[in-house]
Amino acid sequence: MTVARVYRMTAAEGKADALARALGDVVATIRSVPGSEGVELLQDADQPHQFLFIEKWTSVEAHQAAFSQMPAGTLDEVSAAMAGPPDGAYFNSLKTA
Numbered sequence: 001m002t003v004a005r006v007y008r009m010t011a012a013e014g015k016a017d018a019l020a021r022a023l024g025d026v027v028a029t030i031r032s033v034p035g036s037e038g039v040e041l042l043q044d045a046d047q048p049h050q051f052l053f054i055e056k057w058t059s060v061e062a063h064q065a066a067f068s069q070m071p072a073g074t075l076d077e078v079s080a081a082m083a084g085p086p087d088g089a090y091f092n093s094l095k096t097a
Helices: 016-031 060-069 078-082
Strands: 003-010 034-045 050-057 087-092
Touching: 003 060, 016 050, 016 078, 050 060, 050 078
Parallel strands: none
Antiparallel strands: 003 050, 003 087, 034 050
């Protein structure tokens, strides 16, 4: 079953464009990690400093192992553009009719 890791992120004042670029750069890295089933980046239409970053994984364990498989410094630019730590949670994919 696919597991989604969903992050809500807020850009620091004046850093929305920088965060969007940095997150865009991270997408390709995450897609190449074993167990990744895709990534989606969303920017709030009314509050452009708000972002959702949705990663899909084969399992929670695959997600938890991913950071150690990414190059050092992969998230440095993301961290530098954020107002604070992201809110994150795991979601299970449900079958719908």
